[in-house]
Amino acid sequence: MKKVTLSGYIKVLDSDLNQVRGFLPEHIRLTCLESGCLIFKVDEHETEIGRFDVYEEFESKQAFEAHQDRVQQSDWGKATKRVERFYTIQGLEDDAMVLNSERTEKSDSSIHDPNQKRK
Numbered sequence: 001m002k003k004v005t006l007s008g009y010i011k012v013l014d015s016d017l018n019q020v021r022g023f024l025p026e027h028i029r030l031t032c033l034e035s036g037c038l039i040f041k042v043d044e045h046e047t048e049i050g051r052f053d054v055y056e057e058f059e060s061k062q063a064f065e066a067h068q069d070r071v072q073q074s075d076w077g078k079a080t081k082r083v084e085r086f087y088t089i090q091g092l093e094d095d096a097m098v099l100n101s102e103r104t105e106k107s108d109s110s111i112h113d114p115n116q117k118r119k
Contacts, residue, residue: 002060002061002091003038003057003058003059003060003091004056004057004058004060004061004063004064004089004090004091004092005055005056005057005089005090005091006054006055006056006064006087006088006089006090007054007055007056007087007088008053008054008085008086008087008088009045009051009052009053009054009086010051010052010054010080010083010084010085010086011050011051011083011084011086012050012051012052012080012083013050013082013083014049014050016079016080016082016083017049017050019079020052020079020080020083021044022079023075023076023079023080024042024052024076026075026076027042027071027074027075027076028040028041028042030070030074031056031067031071034063034066034067034070035063035066036058036059036060036062036063036064036066036067037056037057037058037059037063037067038057038058038059039055039056039057040055040056040057041053041054041055041056042054054087061091061092064091064092
């Protein structure tokens with residue numbers, strides 16, 4: 001199995017910032033309990049308000065996809081539906097993966113989708 005790594009950041013609207021901060025600790029706790037989660041970090045940027053740096057490692061594509069599916073239905077997923085995401089994902093197979101209705105063309109890809117509703 002090939003490890004999947006996601007790194008980058010999210011930008012949160014000022015109007016959503018308190019809600020996102022409130023749901024973040026539980027989101028981290030639940031993700032760290034997921035089968036296949038190796039590393040999961042979301043840290044609020046020290047100087048850029050509304051930016052949260054993200055780093056994730058999952059042991060496989062299946063574990064990564066299970067995480068994405070869980071998040072979509074979670075309070076965190078609902079609280080972050082309007083955030084902009086700036087991610088690089090490495091370790092996906094060559095087949096295109098649908099990530100919240102957006103297609104990535106390569107297994108190692110950068111994603112910037114202001115309408116993406118995950119994570």
